[in-house]
Amino acid sequence: MDRQILLEHIAVPGIETFDVFRSKGGYNAVAKVLKELSSEDVVAEIKKSGLRGRGGAGFPTGLKWSFIDKKSSKPKYLVCNADESEPGTFKDRYLMEHLPHQLIEGMIVSSYALGVNTAYIYVRGEFKYIIGILNKALRETYSNGFLGNNILGTGYNLDIHVHPGAGAYICGEETALLESLEGKRGNPRIKPPFPASKGLYDSPTVVNNVETLAVVGPIINMGGEKYASIGLGKSSGTKLISACGNINKPGVFEIEMGLPVEEFIYSQKYCGGISNNKKMKAVIPGGSSVPILPANLILKTAKGIPRLLTYESLSEGGFETGTMLGSGGFIVYDEDTCIVRNTWNLTRFYHHESCGQCSPCREGTGWMEKVLHRIETGEGRSHDMDLLVSIASKIEGNTICPLGDAAAWPVASAIRHFRNEFEFHVAHPEIVKIKDHGSIEKYT
Amino acid sequence: MPGFKIDHIQYKKNNLKVEFSADTLEKVEKIIARYPAECRKSALLPVLHIAQEEFGGYLSVDVMDYVAVILGIQYIEVYEVATFYSQFYLEKTGKYVIEVCRTGPCAICGGEKISEYLQKKLKISDGETTSDGLFTLREVECLGACGYAPAMQINTEFYEHLTVDKIDTILDLLTKNTNTEKPEGSRWTDKFF
Ligand SMILES: Cc1cc2nc3c(=O)[nH]c(=O)nc-3n(C[C@H](O)[C@H](O)[C@H](O)COP(=O)(O)O)c2cc1C
Ligand code: FES
Numbered sequence: 001m002d003r004q005i006l007l008e009h010i011a012v013p014g015i016e017t018f019d020v021f022r023s024k025g026g027y028n029a030v031a032k033v034l035k036e037l038s039s040e041d042v043v044a045e046i047k048k049s050g051l052r053g054r055g056g057a058g059f060p061t062g063l064k065w066s067f068i069d070k071k072s073s074k075p076k077y078l079v080c081n082a083d084e085s086e087p088g089t090f091k092d093r094y095l096m097e098h099l100p101h102q103l104i105e106g107m108i109v110s111s112y113a114l115g116v117n118t119a120y121i122y123v124r125g126e127f128k129y130i131i132g133i134l135n136k137a138l139r140e141t142y143s144n145g146f147l148g149n150n151i152l153g154t155g156y157n158l159d160i161h162v163h164p165g166a167g168a169y170i171c172g173e174e175t176a177l178l179e180s181l182e183g184k185r186g187n188p189r190i191k192p193p194f195p196a197s198k199g200l201y202d203s204p205t206v207v208n209n210v211e212t213l214a215v216v217g218p219i220i221n222m223g224g225e226k227y228a229s230i231g232l233g234k235s236s237g238t239k240l241i242s243a244c245g246n247i248n249k250p251g252v253f254e255i256e257m258g259l260p261v262e263e264f265i266y267s268q269k270y271c272g273g274i275s276n277n278k279k280m281k282a283v284i285p286g287g288s289s290v291p292i293l294p295a296n297l298i299l300k301t302a303k304g305i306p307r308l309l310t311y312e313s314l315s316e317g318g319f320e321t322g323t324m325l326g327s328g329g330f331i332v333y334d335e336d337t338c339i340v341r342n343t344w345n346l347t348r349f350y351h352h353e354s355c356g357q358c359s360p361c362r363e364g365t366g367w368m369e370k371v372l373h374r375i376e377t378g379e380g381r382s383h384d385m386d387l388l389v390s391i392a393s394k395i396e397g398n399t400i401c402p403l404g405d406a407a408a409w410p411v412a413s414a415i416r417h418f419r420n421e422f423e424f425h426v427a428h429p430e431i432v433k434i435k436d437h438g439s440i441e442k443y444t
Numbered sequence: 445m446p447g448f449k450i451d452h453i454q455y456k457k458n459n460l461k462v463e464f465s466a467d468t469l470e471k472v473e474k475i476i477a478r479y480p481a482e483c484r485k486s487a488l489l490p491v492l493h494i495a496q497e498e499f500g501g502y503l504s505v506d507v508m509d510y511v512a513v514i515l516g517i518q519y520i521e522v523y524e525v526a527t528f529y530s531q532f533y534l535e536k537t538g539k540y541v542i543e544v545c546r547t548g549p550c551a552i553c554g555g556e557k558i559s560e561y562l563q564k565k566l567k568i569s570d571g572e573t574t575s576d577g578l579f580t581l582r583e584v585e586c587l588g589a590c591g592y593a594p595a596m597q598i599n600t601e602f603y604e605h606l607t608v609d610k611i612d613t614i615l616d617l618l619t620k621n622t623n624t625e626k627p628e629g630s631r632w633t634d635k636f637f
Contacts, residue, residue: 075480087547087586125493125531126543126587128600161478166489166529169585183488183521185528201483242591244549250591288548288586329590331549345548349585355528 003230005218005238006211007254010098016133018140021101027146029220030108034154042113046216048224050236055081055172055209056287056327058311065206067196068114074203078111078119079181082210083165083172085124087288087349088329091240092210094252096123096130099214100137104160106216108146111158114206118159122177125166134162169353173401174207176355187357188401211240232258235310239328246280246334248272261285261307261314262299265332278334281439282417285314286326288346289406291413292339293323319413336438339421343414344372350407361404364395368411375422378429385415385422460513461506468498472514485517488525492532501541502533530584538573538580540618542566543597546583549590558594558606559583565615578619 004010014020021027033042047062068076080103084092096103103121111119123131138160141147149157163181165171171180175189178200199205215237219227228236235257241264244250249272255264264270265280274280283298284290300306302321307313314325333342351365368391371384392408399405415422424440425432431443464472472491479486491511492503499507508522515522526532533541544559562581566574573580589595592604603614 084588085586088549088590090588090591093588124588125489125529126597129602159478163478163486164490164493166493167531167584168529180489181486182483183485183515183517183525185524201480244590244593245552250593252591331590333552337552342548342552345546345551349547352585 003238003256004254005222005227005230006095006099006102006215006240007252016098016100016137018101018137018144021099022144025221026101026217027105027108029217030105030112030146031152033109033112033220034152034156039113039115042109042220045220045224046113049219049227050224050231050234051212051215051219051227052235052311053209054211054215054239054328056086056289058325061208061212064196064208065110065114067194068206069197069204070115072197072204074201075118076114076116077200077203077205078107078114078116079174079177079200079205079207080107080119080121080210080213081172081174081177081207082121082123082127082130083169083177084127084210085169085172085353086327086329087346088244088284088331089242089287089327090244091242091252091328093127093130094242095210095214095240096127097133100133101141102214102217103134103210104137104141104147106213107160108151108158109216109220110206110208110213111160112156116206117157118161120181120200121160121162122171122181123162123164124171125164128164131162131164138162168355169349170355170401170403173403176401177207178205185355187355188403190400231256232308232310233312235312235325239309239325241309241328241330243271243330243332245330245332246275246278246337247332248275255309257308257310259309261309264309264330271330271332274332274334276334278336280332281335281337282333282339284323284329284331284333284410285309286324287329288331288349288410289402290324290326291319291322291409292417293321293413294417297321297417298323319409320416323413335441338376338438338440339414339418340372340376340425340432343411344369344376346410347372347407350403354403354407358399358404360395360398361407364391364404365407367391368407372411375425376432378425378431378433380422380426380429382426384426385419388412389415460510462499462504462510464495464498464510464514468494476515484515485521488515488517488522489529491515492522492526496532501537501539502535536573538578540578540598541580541582543582543584543587545585545587545589545593545595547586547590549586550593550595553593554606555594558596558608558611561608561611565611579615 009015009024043065051061052058168186170176171186173188176186180186195205231237238254238256242252253270266273280295282292282294284292301316311325315322347369351369354361354365356362392412395404396408475490476484476487495507503526509519512519512522570583587595594606595604
């Protein structure tokens with residue numbers, strides 16, 4: 001369970017430079033695919049590995065690549081999604097800051113597999129220092145002959161450019177990202193057509209997350225079968241989990257899929273337990289968009305089986321008692337947390353970030369924020385909980401992109417698991433009007 | 445890389461009121477060349493970032509019009525983008541724009557108190573600028589620094605694991621303009637394009 005694939009060399013001094021990265025076997029995968037493998041071979045290897053997209057949706061990467069319209073006469077594009085704005089998620093930033101060449105190596109291999117000659121890295125605008133790191137790393141890669149024309153004398157050409165966003169969570173959604181890359185507002189597109197046939201500039205395009213692309217090099221080196229043997233079942237390989245909230249050791253951890261959630265939270269190797277010796281109240285394990293679970297249900301499923309860090313185990317129980325692995329943004333809440341306040345805070349986020357294109361999301365997120373705010377500040381009404389559930393259910397599934405679902409699930413799950421806290425807020429305005437009232441458990 | 449040449453004649457005809465320096469123009473041309481020749485609108489976000497930096501920290505209508513001319517697009521295409529993204533400011537800002545994270549993970553790790561303290565110390569609320577024109581304060585959503593909470597950004601720099609004392613130190617350094625030594629936990633870069 002200690003297996004490190006992405007972060008194996010993270011502690012090596014100078015690993016962010018080309019020379020040190022190369023001395024640790026970096027870019028071997030590029031030499032191997034360009035000289036020994038066809039693009040089909042590379043796609044087949046990724047399919048064998050069972051790699052699933054690390055951006056949140058978990059879609060099989062090899063399969064996504066096989067959809068790209070090879071017959072199109074237009075140029076094909078690879079776009080790396082480095083928009084990382086989902087609350088709780090900060091793993092891509094960590095990867096790019098410390099191992100920029102791991103991403104570039106993966107992008108070269110992936111571009112070759114897809115028949116791409118121009119690729120972009122779309123980085124959220126706030127990460128200006130990351131843009132500096134990436135541009136420096138790219139210059140090194142060019143001057144060492146691994147980018148540009150006729151790479152390693154094989155006749156293959158590839159350019160990679162960094163593109164800054166400018167502050168908009170919605171641009172992490174892949175079609176909004178493409179709009180933004182074209183110099184427009186980040187309004188998601190209606191699918192189909194999917195980017196694989198009509199993406200950037202109406203050309204066949206693949207959008208992949210930073211972590212997904214970064215692991216492509218190691219997979220080529222070890223072979224798809226080997227990678228598939230790591231992890232558990234359909235959750236193959238390792239995953240970066242960014243852990244934050246009320247824990248002793250927040251940070252980015254590479255875990256082999258299948259690690260028990262309990263070990264992840266309490267082991268000194270990972271989160272190191274809850275800070276200030278408090279009790280754990282709840283966890284959002286996959287970025288703020290996935291359902292929140294109370295302590296008992298995150299540690300064990302409703303059937304009493306220990307929960308593991310895999311796509312399957314976390315979603316065991318569906319939306320009634322389960323959640324999702326999502327982006328791996330693991331937020332831990334201690335016993336002092338006010339669930340209502342937290343739900344209001346996250347809903348304000350979705351309201352702020354809704355692009356405004358679809359009425360259910362544009363109006364619904366604002367409405368939910370308003371209702372949650374009045375509950376939190378002691379102005380709640382007795383049927384507000386039912387109202388929230390009803391608004392959430394009317395947003396879900398009724399929008400062009402999944403931001404609507406992402407806004408609805410946290411509200412629906414918070415009420416499902418912590419309804420008593422909402423009811424207490426409505427019943428005891430005199431208590432919740434106290435600023436910083438914290439968890440209501442101490443008043444009950 | 446074949447550089448796209450900006451149409452200065454067209455620009456002169458429009459008689460606009462601002463202009464990039466020669467160095468910046470060269471940088472802008474390089475950026476435009478990253479995209480296919482018929483897609484130079486793609487350069488809009490990076491060019492707006494540069495314009496904002498060069499022309500006083502915000503995008504006036506003159507500046508947006510100038511960017512439209514450079515990229516050969518309609519003015520409205522620039523306005524609608526400039527108003528969509530939270531990092532583009534349409535009004536004059538302070539020399540330092542403090543963007544403090546207000547989202548869940550930071551909020552439960554003391555972020556709300558940090559934001560309150562900043563307001564109290566600078567005697568301004570969210571969105572306002574101090575009377576000496578030095579600081580603008582803005583509450584923003586998750587900065588992707590949740591594990592290093594509470595977090596804030598000042599211009600291009602990240603400041604993390606914030607405490608009240610640390611805020612005092614940072615603001616002190618900036619006020620005295622001795623912003624060469626960086627407090628622990630800050631991340632920045634001088635050059636990003
Ligand atoms: C509102 C919203 C925000 C998203 N933000 C991100 C993001 O910041 N980074 C990311 O990689 N994927 C994000 N996604 C998922 C992308 O749409 C897409 O599924 C992903 O980039 C595909 O890459 P993958 O298959 O490698 O995971 C977001 C999706 C939605 C609906
Ligand atoms: S919540 Fe503050 S940086 Fe993510």
